Amino acid sequence: MTAAPRALITGITGMVGSHLAEYLLENTDWEIHGMLRWRSPLDNLAGLTDRINRKDRVHLVYGDLRDELAVRHVVETSRPDYVFHLAAQSFPRTSFDSPLDTLDTNVQGTVRVLEALRRASPEAFIHVCSSSEVFGRVPREKLPINEDCSFHPASPYAISKVGTDLVGRYYAEAYGMRVLVTRMFTHTGPRRGDVFAESTFAKQIALIERGAVEPVVKVGNLDSLRTVADVRDAVRAYHMLLTVDPRPGAVYNIGGTHSCTVGRILQDLIDLSPRRDEIRVEVDPDRLRPIDADLQVPDTGRFQAHTGWQPRIPYERTIKDLLNYWRDRVAREDGRLLVR
Known part of the structure; x- marks a missing residue:
């Protein structure tokens, strides 16, 4: 009997990694x-706990992208046929406060993973x-953004992802490795971290509905244009x-x-709340980036033409599911969550 293929997901505990694990299992x-x-x-990973405990097709391996020996151990233990390198310091706003950590984790961390795989x-x-x-501040006349658009990163996070992007292509070209690179635009849904704009909005609304905070949603830049996809797509x-x-x-x-x-x-999101008429919006200067990637509209024709992929989940379901996720979290914690 031929052994089943083995997949390695770095960052399996994140929003994307956990959804990917569930998708691959199904x-x-x-x-x-x-x-x-x-x-x-x-x-x-709460939905996978039983399978993890029974080692039923899901196996956890400890490692850190900043630890070369640990990364090597992860790869040698898993011996993967397929690798989804998702682990990263993924919060643009945080990267302004921790630029060196972001660069080490994302750029050198990717090198450590690819070297171990090589x-x-x-x-x-x-x-x-x-x-x-990576595209950052794109002139309006260049919308929608295709893969040939020049890079103009607007945060240390974005700079680190330019490095990640180039490192991936370098290993494909220099060593003949089977590396493919994606530039995913805004994607959200259940389990989205509360450091991202739409998720902190949903969290704050859920806390307001619970009566845990005043009916004020604190925000940063509301003018940025985004194209929203669902994490499950x-x-x-x-x-x-x-x-x-x-x-x-x-x-x-x-x-x-x-x-x-x-x-x-x-x-x-506010319109989905029974307290919509009470909620006020207040700009919090701490939530503003020094500069922002303010036009993020993709041309996905190349990927769709090659694979036939199309997004299936409508925007309305995505944001409703995101809000319900936070309502459930807030209820479980009885409102005892920090507003971030």
Whole structure:
């Protein structure tokens, strides 16, 4: 009997990593190995706890992108056929406060992963997750953004993702490794971290509904234009990336079809609340970036033409599911959550 393929997901405890693990379990026969730090919260893996405990196709391996020996151990333990490199310091606002940590984790961390794979699993198909943030401040006349648009990163996080992007392509070209790079535009849904704009809005609204805070939503820049995709569509795209005629060295934009301002997302979330008429909006200077990537609208034609992928989940369901996720979290914690 032929052994089932083995997949390695770095950052399995994140929003995307946990959804990807669930998708692969449901839609493939693969064995899933997930890399996480020893201190990573396990909340997002709650639905997989039983399988993890029974070692039923899900195996956790501890590692940190800043620890070369640990990364090597993860790769040698998992010996993957498919790799989804999702782990990162992924918060743009945080990167202004911790630029060196962001660069080390994201750029050198990716080098550590690819070097370990070059030695232990050189035939693996590897997804390196870059970001639409690499495009940064794009002139309006260049919308929608295609893969050939020049980089103009607007945060240390975005700069780190430029490095990640280039490192991925370098390993494909220099060593013939099967590396493919994606630049995912805004994607959200259940389990989205509360340091991201639309998720902190939903969290604050859930806290307001619970009576835990005053009916004020604190915000940053509401004028940025975003195209929103659902995380569950994103992980389906990532699976297709490595299984539908994968082309090493390829780079793809991936994203949704619903474009609106951050302010519109906020209003749509408020409109879902029974306390909508009471809620006020207040700009918090601490939530403003020094500069912002303010026009993020993708051209995803290259990826769609190659794989046939299309987003399926409508924007309205995405934001409703996000708000309900936070309502459930706030109820479980009885409102005892920090506003971030």
